[in-house]
Amino acid sequence: MFQIGELAKRCGVTADTLRFYEKNKLIAPAGRSDSGYRIYSEENQKQVSFILKAKELGLSLDEIRELLEIKLEATEHSCAEVKAITTAKLVVIDEKIKELGRIRTALKKINDACCGHVDDDASHCSILGAFASEEHEDSCCQHDNI
Template sequence: MFQIGELAKRCGVTADTLRFYEKNALIKPAGRSDSGYRLYSAENQKQVAFILRAKDLGLSLDEIKELLEIKLEATEHSCAEVKAITTAKLKVIDDKIEELTRIRSALKKINDACCGEIEDDASHCSILGALASEDVAKSCSHHHK
């Protein structure tokens, strides 16, 4: 058993991070010392490592909490429940990639069309013109509906 500072050091996070995880019910101290300090166990260290690996994969704290709850009662849950969480996350990521690809393509198109002459003033800049064009205004009004 060890105190929060030691757990933080072992996990490579701050004590504030651990308090945040505790506040959000991701971890629970294993006990308390005679003087009232929270005490953590090797199991808590494994839970924090699990949380950090899941965060590295882009999972939200809510998703991580759900996975931890399933892990704690694994015999009462199916592998399909776990896979549903990661499948849903993959869909969100794929949608984001698609959106970023579209944005990149549109931005590259207007960027490539600009001559970028340093001496020219910006009053005839093709990028500013493209952003002010009717097509952009239409896409804006459509986007906010």
């Protein structure tokens, strides 16, 4: 059994992070000391480790909370329920990857069209023009007097 500062140190997080997890019902202290301090157990440390690993994989607090609830009552749940959570997260990640690909393609197109000359001022930069209007997309640093 240890206090919040010791648990925070063991887990590599701040005491504020632990309070946040507690407020959001991800962990619960094992009890209180005679002086009213939160007391945590090894089980709390395992829960925080679980939370941190799940966060590294991009799971939301709601998803983590759901997984923790399943873990606490594992005999009343199936692997299929757990897999459904991670499968749904994979779908979201795949959609984000596709969107990032579209963004990269569009940004590369306007970036490649720009001459990037150090001596040219930015008043006729095709990148700025592309953000302002589609018609400037293919003309890089074209000056009105050229």
